[in-house]
Amino acid sequence: MCSKMVSPYCFQEIYDKLYRSFRGREAPSTPGRSGLSSFNSSSSQSLYDRLPCSQRSIPRRESELDDRGIKSTDSKQDDGGAWVNQFRSITRRFRVDLFSHQNVVTLKVSPMRVKEMMKRVWRKEFLVRILRLDHELPEDFLTCQWQKQPGVSIAFLVYRWALALFFMSALICSVVDAGRNVTSKDSQGVRYLKWLIYLTNWGYTVxxxxxxxxACLLTRRLVQERTAVASSDAAPSSPTMSRSYRVYWALHTIAIIVAFGVSIIYWVTIYNPEVNKVDAVNLLVHAFNSLLMLLDLALVSFPFHLLHIFLPVLFTMIYIIFTVIYYLAGGTNKDGKIALYPILDWENPKRSSIVCVLALLFLLFLHLITWLLSLLRFWAHQHLGKNKSELKVVSAASGIV
Incomplete structure (x- = not known):
């Protein structure tokens, strides 16, 4: 329910404008008192009648509404009470009809309601099916959060293949050290193998x-849609949560967290202007990786869960174990040094252990921030786009916005 709710503030402003507009009319029968006794039935009906027909489909009990769809008022009431009842009935009908598809029936969100909404969101993050990488809507993995039509978006498909080709090109440039003057004593084959010993390259591979x-999943879905339309003119069946979607979900979670972690840790703790040259390859693997994954996070429509923190943590722990085994086997980095990174030297195990623990804790923090960013994306999609269209309806219906 909270995922379907929209912000009430845009309508609160409209409500206040209506109230001030109606309240400002003087009731001639009640001197010295503002009212709406002069606000006759035709004017009170106009606000509702000017709404689109699709917004007037909510049934009401006949005992509460007259033939115009407005709640009847007691004729014995004074003018002030009459205009108040007229105003409330109009705005109540206007509000419920306009926002019925969003289940918004209140003008203000109380702190208790916000608290319940947050509890509901928090509880949804700790379900057993999330650990199994199960999702109710597999089609979310095939659509962009911002596309307006269902099915495969050609623009999103082009983006998918462009992103994949960019990552592949940058990966090849990183392997061959494109544009760099290599002075390593190792042979070319050994130097290529040592490309695999760095966490940066592990993350970029993911x-x-x-x-x-x-890109392949989206292309396959497009082929299925085109084949179904060409053969039987029927829509293809909805995708199921197959293993390929689960693998993609896991890889995406690992890629985005490791990319953020690698970029921040590299530029904060490892980068040395005297040693590390800021060239194209360095920027591709230590900066553009995070920027592209952040862009992807803003475009995809599938959720990012807190419980999936075990995926990047497990990935990083596997790399830490690899570095220990590599050190015990006498391995060196590309420069012939024992330490793979300046901050990760297993000749000083105590210091390296502390670094590993801090790195894992930092991953937890990054995962939490990424989860909040995914909620922000979902909130923006649910609120900004729909509020914009709703305000257009309000503007056309009342002419006050």
Whole structure:
């Protein structure tokens, strides 16, 4: 329910304008008192009648409404009470009809309601099916959050393939050290193998894999839709939560958290202007990885869950175990040094252990921030776009906005 709610403030402003407009009319039969006794039935009906027909489809009990759809008022009431009842009945009908599809029936959201909404969101994050990487709407993995029509969006498909090809091109440039003067004593084959010992390259590989998998899934869905239309003129069946979607979901979660972590840790703790040259490859693997994954987070429509924190943590722990085994086996980095990173030198195990623990805690923090960003994306989609269209309806219906 909270996911379907819209902000009440836009309508609150409209309500206040209506109230001030109606309250400002003087009732001739009640000197010295503002009222709406002069606000006859035709004017009170106009606000509702000027709404689109689709917004006047909410049934009401006949005992409460007269033939115009407005709540009847007691004829014995004074003019002030009459205009108040007229105003309330009009705005109540206007409000419920306009926002009925959003289940918004109150003008203000109380703190208790907000608290209940947050509890509902929090409870949804701790379901067993989330650990199984299960999702109720598999089609969310095939659509953009901002597309207006259901099905496969050609623009989103082009974006998917462009992103995948970009990651692949940058990956190849990183492997071959494009544009760099390499002075390593190792042979070319050994140097290529040592490309695999860095967490940056592990994360970039995952980014590339998830991008290509997403493009392939979207392409397959487009082929299914076109085939179904060509054969039977019937819509294809809804996709099921298959293993490929689960793999993509896991890879996407790992890629986005590791990309953020690698970029921040590299530029804050590892980057040394005297040693690390800011060239195209360096920017591609330590800056554009995070920017592109942030863009992808803003476009995709599937959720990002808190419980999936075990995926990037498990990925990072596997890398930490690999570095320990690599050190014990006598491995070195591309420069022939024992330490793969300046902050990760297993000749000083105590310091390296502290670094690993802090890195894992930092991943937890990044995962929480990313989850909040995904909620912000969902909130923006639910509120900004729909509020804009609703305000257009209000403007056309009342002429006051």
């Amino acid at each position: 980014c590339t894999l998830q991008a290509f998998l997403a």
